[in-house]
């Protein structure tokens with residue numbers, strides 16, 4: 001509509017949630033819209049989005065008078081130490097009609113009980129790393145779509161959309177990452193595109209500990225989604 005949010009509006013802060021997003025995506029939102037992205041967290045079974053970051057932007061405060069947060073080992077169900085990754089389990093302390101005791105939210109995070117520089121003593125969870133049911137196991141290695149996003153968003157030529165296609169050839173899992181380029185990065189110079197594709201594959205291999213094929217696609221070709229994006233196509237028959 002010809003309005004620049006950055007220059008023509010006074011919008012400076014956005015409370016953003018809904019699906020896991022990386023710090024690199026936050027940087028892009030800041031550069032593009034001039035908006036400070038505050039991560040917030042919740043689920044409809046609780047009170048909706050209710051836990052938020054403070055101005056330090058270093059973890060989401062879980063308000064301790066409303067919820068008791070634990071992080072558990074997914075396999076043993078035992079509590080893990082602060083700073084270790086596991087599944088978030090919440091006990092809501094003020095709900096009455098629908099009590100919720102040690103509710104397995106299905107999100108993977110770490111808990112941080114250190115005092116926050118903002119002065120609040122409510123524990124913090126790190127940004128949500130992924131969903132228990134999002135985790136892909138490819139050739140025996142755990143892969144989260146959020147790791148792929150984080151890696152791709154740190155490459156300037158890459159646009160905001162990607163798709164992961166997992167398949168199985170014989171006994172071997174294959175992973176293809178389809179990457180949409182920014183308009184200004186798309187070129188008909190094949191050598192440049194091959195060099196870029198190699199660079200993306202190299203970065204992904206370093207981040208995931210697993211090799212992935214990379215396909216570059218033109219801007220505006222991957223499917224867009226209302227609400228939560230569907231990034232993974234798993235064609236394996238198991």
Ligand SMILES: [Zn+2]
Pocket residue numbers: 053054055056061116117118119120
């Ligand atoms: Zn704080």
